[in-house]
Amino acid sequence: MKVSRRSQVPPFAVMEVLAAANARRAAGHDVLSLCAGEPSTGASDVVRERAADLLRTADLGYTEARGVPALRAQIADHYRRWYDVEVDPGRIAVTTGSSGGFVLTFLAAFDVGDRVALARPGYPAYKNILAALGCEVVELDCGPETRYQPTVPQLMEAYYGGGLDGLIVASPANPTGTMIPPAELEALTAWCFEHDVRLVSDEIYHGIAYGDDVAQATAASSTDRGAVVVNSFSKYWAMTGWRLGWLVLPDDLVAPVDALAGNVALSPPALAQHAGIAAFSAEAYRAAADNVARYATSRAALLDRLDELGWRPVAPADGAFYLYGNIASTGLDAVTYCARLLAEADVAVTPGTDFDGERGRDWVRLSFAAAPDVVTRAVDRIVAWQRTL
Numbered sequence: 001m002k003v004s005r006r007s008q009v010p011p012f013a014v015m016e017v018l019a020a021a022n023a024r025r026a027a028g029h030d031v032l033s034l035c036a037g038e039p040s041t042g043a044s045d046v047v048r049e050r051a052a053d054l055l056r057t058a059d060l061g062y063t064e065a066r067g068v069p070a071l072r073a074q075i076a077d078h079y080r081r082w083y084d085v086e087v088d089p090g091r092i093a094v095t096t097g098s099s100g101g102f103v104l105t106f107l108a109a110f111d112v113g114d115r116v117a118l119a120r121p122g123y124p125a126y127k128n129i130l131a132a133l134g135c136e137v138v139e140l141d142c143g144p145e146t147r148y149q150p151t152v153p154q155l156m157e158a159y160y161g162g163g164l165d166g167l168i169v170a171s172p173a174n175p176t177g178t179m180i181p182p183a184e185l186e187a188l189t190a191w192c193f194e195h196d197v198r199l200v201s202d203e204i205y206h207g208i209a210y211g212d213d214v215a216q217a218t219a220a221s222s223t224d225r226g227a228v229v230v231n232s233f234s235k236y237w238a239m240t241g242w243r244l245g246w247l248v249l250p251d252d253l254v255a256p257v258d259a260l261a262g263n264v265a266l267s268p269p270a271l272a273q274h275a276g277i278a279a280f281s282a283e284a285y286r287a288a289a290d291n292v293a294r295y296a297t298s299r300a301a302l303l304d305r306l307d308e309l310g311w312r313p314v315a316p317a318d319g320a321f322y323l324y325g326n327i328a329s330t331g332l333d334a335v336t337y338c339a340r341l342l343a344e345a346d347v348a349v350t351p352g353t354d355f356d357g358e359r360g361r362d363w364v365r366l367s368f369a370a371a372p373d374v375v376t377r378a379v380d381r382i383v384a385w386q387r388t389l
Contacts, residue, residue, distance in 0.1 A: 006132040006133070014354055018035055018036050020348070021035065024342065033348040034368065037174065037320070037367050039291055040371050041238050043237065043242065044278075051272075058274060063270050065258055065266065066093040067095075076089045078280055082218075083220065083221070091249045096244075096268045097232060098202070098234065102129055105230065114166065115165050115166075117168070119168075120140060120357070124355060139357075144315070147315075149180050150167065150169060150188070155197075159197070167192055169185070169200070171203065171205075172206075172209065172320040173202075174322060175365040177315060177323070178318055182215050186217075189219060189227060192226070193222075193225035201229050203229055205321075207235075207288060207292065208295060208321060226252070227250065228247060232244070232246070233276055239276070242269070242275070243272060295368060298370070299317060305383070308383045310330070324363060325363065327362065327364050330389055334351035344388075349364050350364060350366075351365075
């Protein structure tokens with residue numbers, strides 16, 4: 001039987017590494033997994049308790065396609081509290097994780113053949129979803145000279161080299177953890193508006209940043225210029241498996257996303273939506289802030305041991321919970337490095353080939369979302385193992 005051409009996208013290597021790590025753990029090995037971007041704490045107690053209560057008492061049937069009004073109102077309040085930005089709840093769409101949000105956004109905003117730019121290295125699902133939908137992905141080669149983020153000159157080159165219909169930015173970014181300063185985000189937004197290019201801003205790691213001088217800017221204040229914001233409960237609120245995210249939409253995409261959402265999934269998970277309202281409580285915010293403090297502890301421990309690791313250069317880990325480092329000095333390509341590290345030292349990290357098809361063979365991504373003691377033990381093993389190479 002026929003298999004569609006759109007389905008021929010590469011698998012997400014991190015999931016393959018995770019499966020291999022789980023298999024070794026099931027076989028009795030003491031595996032330390034630093035491959036997935038998944039907070040080890042899980043949802044806060046207040047969210048869990050609300051979910052338990054809902055399971056006992058609530059009607060958890062279908063909701064509105066764009067989510068329950070009470071949750072959308074809480075998300076709007078979040079933008080007012082964190083960013084001093086007024087967002088009409090009518091422009092918010094609750095989604096099945098940020099992944100569902102990207103699918104809905106790309107379906108609503110881009111046609112087959114549209115050219116959409118994004119940074120390389122970057123999150124692979126962007127380009128794979130776009131490719132599956134028939135869009136042309138324009139990768140912008142972003143290195144240390146641009147802090148691994150796209151610039152207006154790069155956009156101009158891509159625009160005059162064949163046209164451009166969209167731009168995806170991520171701040172903090174996966175895998176690098178780098179962030180776009182407010183002035184630079186404004187410059188990118190203004191350029192996109194002037195050239196009729198749809199800006200999609202991935203902000204799923206907002207709230208996870210390090211240093212008093214690091215500012216998180218949101219594109220939610222630019223929806224009047226066509227920008228789309230994608231966010232999620234998975235990272236800051238540690239609710240990965242709950243599959244709950246949201247979009248902040250410009251007016252012209254509200255009705256298309258509503259129609260698509262109702263057809264694609266009917267509604268996001270009802271239990272997660274109703275319990276997710278509790279994520280905006282003071283208790284849940286405190287729990288999330290405690291998680292960020294734990295990540296900061298692990299981050300500091302990692303940065304203190306860069307000389308021992310020998311991963312040079314590394315991307316500036318301004319936010320999120322990743323260390324993206326160059327392992328060329330080991331003499332191994334990233335896929336081989338990760339496979340041997342797991343098989344010989346029982347530590348799982350992710351090859352950079354997931355994020356950069358050009359230079360990723362020399363890079364790996366380590367997630368420090370695990371508990372600090374797990375991260376420390378894993379680095380001990382990595383350093384000892386590298387000495388045997």
